Amino acid sequence: MAPFDKLLHRRRDSRLRPFLPGVVAGVLLAALGASPGADAASRHMITGTASVIDGDTIEIHGARIRLHAVDAIESRQRCLLSDGTEWRCGADAAKALSEKIGQAPVECRVTDKDRYGRFVAKCFQRGEDLNAWLVASGWAVAYRQYGKDYVSRESEAKAAKRGVWASQFVMPWDWRRGKR
Structure with a gap:
């Protein structure tokens, strides 16, 4: 399992939950060639x-x-x-x-x-x-x-x-x- 997949599947570790939306958004923006600060x-x-x-x-x-x-x-x-x-x-x-x-x-x-x-x-x-x-x-x-x-x-x-x-x-x- 890739490190990112492990991060997404660690449901018991609630310390990571607040960061997941930002991580996912950052990955998606990077994939689209945009900077994380860009207005989607x-x-x-x-x-x-x-x-x-x-x-x-x-x-x-x-x-x-x-x-x-x-x-x-x-x-x-x-x-x-x-x-x-x-x-x-x-x-x-x-x-x-x-x-x-x-x-x-x-x-x-x-x-x-x-x-x-x-x-x-x-x-x-x-x-x-x-x-x-x-x-x-x-x-x-x-x-x-x-x-x-x-x-x-x-x-x-x-x-x-x-x-x-x-x-x-x-x-x-x-x-x-x-x-x-």
Whole structure:
């Protein structure tokens, strides 16, 4: 029996148990040619048919994925049109993403995990960056706290009054804090 196999099969020696996950991870990372300190999430791809959870979160094969560097209007959030009419802009943002995605496969390049355990990713469909599409269409804003990738797309959408930019709205991060 190889020394590593002996290590794995020594169940009675509880002193080794805390180290086994690290040893196994190190061996796997070495086999993949990565350094143990490398972020495994950054090399992860998730591909498949996506279900829209809300305007900036999707699910593929049971994995929740938060779209990187964008913040969509919250599903229950409302916006105010210039004529004083309220509209369900948050629900419309989620609906727009759902219609965009349809049943075609989505490929997500995971960059991180958030504090809720969701993957954070840039997602693509047929080569098109869905995160960029959301912001450029006015259904999400650039989430500068997490990246500046889509700031220029937001400026274009705002100037053209696309999506929520055709109305008055509270930024999603402020709305979540109770500013309504």
